[in-house]
């Protein structure tokens with residue numbers, strides 16, 4: 129009888145299937161969940177064992193041998209492994225790629241599961257009592273002095289003391305003056321004596337009461353209302369009971385100040401995870417979380433995949449932030465998968481924000497999540513006044529009105545900072561009349577038409593309708609029909625012309641691409657050496673600008689006119705966020721919003737800082753329009769260097785979808801494929817196809833049937849295509 133072990137391996141390849149291999153005898157025991165190295169074509173790949181079986185559909189003699197077994201224990205607990213499998217199913221993404229995304233780079237490369245932890249060095253008693261001379265050993269001398277005055281030094285600290293620190297240290301160790309310490313002793317944490325207000329106390333009590341079981345809380349509190357203090361308080365309890373906490377923050381929110389704040393308050397058993405750490409550093413943090421050495425993991429989006437030995441709590445700070453959604457590869461939303469993880473691990477999860485997402489607020493309204501409110505700022509400080517500049521009466525020139533320019537000039541005189549905010553979120557060119565506010569609408573659906581510069585045509589990205597773009601406004605006959613959002617491109621230049629002696633700092637993706645550049649620009653901003661800050665949504669996140677007393681929002685209408693149905697939500701959130709982060713306790717400051725619709729109800733709610741009411745009304749609109757979260761979207765995208773090929777592929781997808789048995793289900797809608805709003809990008813022509821459904825099961829059943837067919841379709845090889853379940857951007 130044949131007793132060959134056969135394993136199914138999930139590999140990081142874009143195919144939604146596993147691959148069978150033989151395990152040669154003598155290679156060691158295999159288990160589900162461990163890494164193996166296997167031959168794949170002419171390459172070798174690292175994959176994860178997903179099944180152990182005694183037979184394969186492929187004849188035994190054609191199966192290839194596993195080359196190497198990399199682990200002796202599964203990487204994930206069975207709970208986490210099942211959860212990762214669920215993620216692959218939900219996002220219709222290959223399991224091998226999901227597992228690969230979840231793993232730290234070091235493990236993808238085949239390094240050991242357990243990272244080598246940092247060794248620390250300290251002076252021995254003998255060392256303290258010694259009085260060496262070190263006449264001809266300057267590095268030894270420097271190390272000796274450093275260790276004399278400090279309890280511990282890490283290798284990176286020692287490396288600063290001289291190139292030859294390793295041999296110098298070796299001599300000190302040989303003399304018995306220095307010793308190695310493995311884990312840094314927990315530094316005692318410092319607890320300030322804050323007196324929590326009633327709402328904070330209530331929030332802490334509610335969350336504490338549900339430790340040990342699943343519950344999802346939305347902690348809704350304006351910036352500075354003490355949300356972080358609430359997290360810290362609960363985390364201390366979690367750690368006190370021997371458990372661990374996972375805290376996710378937006379990409380830009382993970383600043384050295386925040387890390388320091390957590391370190392000071394929780395002690396040093398903190399593992400930090402974000403993309404600018406080295407592979408080794410990330411591996412170390414990940415490993416410390418997995419083996420329980422770290423009590424708290426503080427990280428950005430992908431830290432949601434970090435295994436914890438004793439999970440106790442998950443916190444998502446600024447949960448509305450778009451950086452939690454990955455926009456390429458596995459298009460997951462870290463908040464959404466974190467909620468599922470909390471459920472499966474039976475622990476509470478806290479979603480904190482000054483402007484919670486509509487998805488979370490809808491879940492509160494349906495009693496799926498519990499709402500915790502923090503309505504006041506313990507340290508006082510008022511919210512800024514919000515005023516509007518009516519662009520129908522006050523003309524703009526290259527993006528700015530006289531009113532705004534005068535307001536900036538006034539701040540320059542009083543040596544206060546101005547922040548000019550450009551809203552590019554959800555940007556897609558729509559045509560609009562700057563004289564009357566008319567905009568190009570689809571005759572067939574309730575959406576805006578998008579202006580395609582390539583052929584000067586207007587298109588509906590819902591139904592595919594095409595129109596030539598008008599020379600004149602159909603409403604007022606003015607010839608001021610322009611694509612919205614133009615003119616703000618050159619805003620920085622315009623500011624430099626107007627204020628040649630001012631120090632202008634621009635903060636956006638382009639100006640902060642190099643490592644450390646963002647930090648440097650932000651520190652200029654917060655230190656007050658900059659006079660005018662110009663920037664995009666990057667400015668609306670996680671930073672306090674105490675010297676800013678004027679916030680100018682130059683193209684607020686972008687949010688009202690956007691083809692993205694989420695644009696008003698983003699706009700409102702962003703204005704509230706920048707407004708909340710500026711101004712001092714003594715001078716609350718002003719926000720100037722330029723718009724052709726100052727009477728729009730959104731703006732009066734914004735003026736009252738009434739986010740709750742805004743969400744209520746806007747959610748009703750969404751329900752009426754059958755937009756998420758009341759219906760579920762899936763966006764298929766395809767792109768090609770040749771025009772039309774993406775559309776052709778999606779046309780095939782549409783036909784297959786319509787022919788499938790699940791398509792006849794009620795509430796399932798398959799739109800026509802359309803060119804993407806920004807059709808040509810990086811030399812590729814992009815197209816998209818929207819599928820929507822009232823309930824999720826038929827939608828996922830449809831995709832289960834459709835995706836394998838697309839994968840094996842002839843055209844699939846001629847395009848790059850992807851599936852975005854619950855897309856956050858509609859282009």
Ligand code: ADP
Pocket residue numbers: 322323324325328349350351352353354355356357358506507
């Ligand atoms: P958020 O996370 O909501 O922006 P923080 O927790 O950072 O708010 O609190 C803002 C500031 O107020 C911090 O300096 C914090 O230490 C302080 N603070 C929070 N709660 C209290 C309190 N109950 N009494 C005094 N100061 C507080």
Ligand code: ZN
Pocket residue numbers: 561562563564565566601602603604605606
């Ligand atoms: Zn007009």
Ligand code: ZN
Pocket residue numbers: 570571572573574575588589590591592593
């Ligand atoms: Zn239409």
